[in-house]
Amino acid sequence: MSLSPNADAQLMLTFQRGDESAFAALFERYCTRVLNTAYHFLGDKDAAQDVAQDVFVKIYTSPKAYRPDAPFSTWLYRVIANACFDELRKCKRSSIIVPEETAESVPDPAPSPEAQAESNELAREVRAALASLPENQRIAVVLQRYEGLSYRQIADVLNMRLPAVESLLFRAKHTLRARLSSYVEGDDLTPAAEVATE
Amino acid sequence: MECRAAKRLIPAFLDGELGPDKEELLSGHLASCCSCRAEMVALKRTMDIVGACPDLEPAFTLADIRARAAERQTQRGWFLLAPRWATALGVAVAIFVGTVGGIGLQAVHQSSTHSPAVSRAVSDILGLGASDDPLANLTVASASEPSTTPGNGGTEGRP
Numbered sequence: 001m002s003l004s005p006n007a008d009a010q011l012m013l014t015f016q017r018g019d020e021s022a023f024a025a026l027f028e029r030y031c032t033r034v035l036n037t038a039y040h041f042l043g044d045k046d047a048a049q050d051v052a053q054d055v056f057v058k059i060y061t062s063p064k065a066y067r068p069d070a071p072f073s074t075w076l077y078r079v080i081a082n083a084c085f086d087e088l089r090k091c092k093r094s095s096i097i098v099p100e101e102t103a104e105s106v107p108d109p110a111p112s113p114e115a116q117a118e119s120n121e122l123a124r125e126v127r128a129a130l131a132s133l134p135e136n137q138r139i140a141v142v143l144q145r146y147e148g149l150s151y152r153q154i155a156d157v158l159n160m161r162l163p164a165v166e167s168l169l170f171r172a173k174h175t176l177r178a179r180l181s182s183y184v185e186g187d188d189l190t191p192a193a194e195v196a197t198e
Numbered sequence: 199m200e201c202r203a204a205k206r207l208i209p210a211f212l213d214g215e216l217g218p219d220k221e222e223l224l225s226g227h228l229a230s231c232c233s234c235r236a237e238m239v240a241l242k243r244t245m246d247i248v249g250a251c252p253d254l255e256p257a258f259t260l261a262d263i264r265a266r267a268a269e270r271q272t273q274r275g276w277f278l279l280a281p282r283w284a285t286a287l288g289v290a291v292a293i294f295v296g297t298v299g300g301i302g303l304q305a306v307h308q309s310s311t312h313s314p315a316v317s318r319a320v321s322d323i324l325g326l327g328a329s330d331d332p333l334a335n336l337t338v339a340s341a342s343e344p345s346t347t348p349g350n351g352g353t354e355g356r357p
Contacts, residue, residue, distance in 0.1 A: 027260050036253045049257050060267045126251045145249050151215045173209045177244040184243045
């Protein structure tokens with residue numbers, strides 16, 4: 001993960017010239033990020049694995065689609081976002097398919113059954129809350145919260161203006177807050193939702 | 199700053215996306231407003247919960263990507279080939295229809311010499327003599343008519 005954004009673009013250009021090792025390097029670098037962007041957006045493990053593979057297949061089979069006028073990661077997140085939107089439309093998934101939590105996604109190495117159940121329930125609630133968001137709000141939250149993109153970068157990925165991204169995230173976060181208020185200690189849902197619904 | 203305006207700025211403030219001017223304004227408001235402070239804390243906790251959602255580990259490798267890409271390219275190859283066959287078939291059909299149609303039209307043209315009955319009927323209508331074949335004259339006239347192509351002296355040959 002020590003490569004600079006410019007190095008990513010160079011790798012992609014090298015791959016465009018036919019060097020497969022450059023694709024391998026990009027795959028190594030972005031594999032988990034592509035998968036988890038899809039996962040947090042779709043909320044379904046199998047669909048996320050499938051979409052992530054499709055994203056890499058698209059890059060592998062159409063490398064010329066990348067033009068170095070944008071950072072590689074911006075272009076990649078755009079490809080992921082489009083693949084996720086396509087997946088939602090293809091499967092007509094209007095809501096997240098909440099999977100059963102498995103041991104791989106439980107952070108505590110030795111949780112009590114109660115703690116594990118609580119953690120699983122919370123994870124399901126978070127996914128359900130994310131699923132309740134409109135597509136563009138959801139992808140904005142995923143890119144900001146899980147991928148650590150700045151508002152400016154999100155605006156570039158979604159081809160939006162900065163104030164539009166601010167507005168998307170504001171509305172998304174207040175919806176999440178309302179949905180998850182029962183899990184937030186001491187939250188009596190003070191009137192923020194009023195502002196969000198303006 | 200009013201609470202309503204302050205609450206709109208809280209998400210960007212928590213994300214470190216607020217400019218220094220607005221940040222200063224909001225900080226001043228938060229210092230004196232319990233409600234907005236509570237709002238900020240609740241939103242921060244909510245987003246911490248959202249952010250704590252566990253990640254997945256990839257269940258595929260680079261070899262899987264290459265295999266899937268090869269499969270897609272094979273499918274795409276067939277898909278791309280199909281229109282070529284369709285084009286070739288279309289061309290063949292067009293040639294066949296053109297040839298058969300051309301032969302047919304030629305046969306019809308050859309068999310369409312003016313019948314004496316038709317010539318007589320036209321002569322009667324036009325009041326010509328029996329020996330005058332208007333259709334034959336028409337044919338001769340059109341054959342001997344000079345060209346009217348501009349620059350070719352077409353109109354000069356006309357009376």
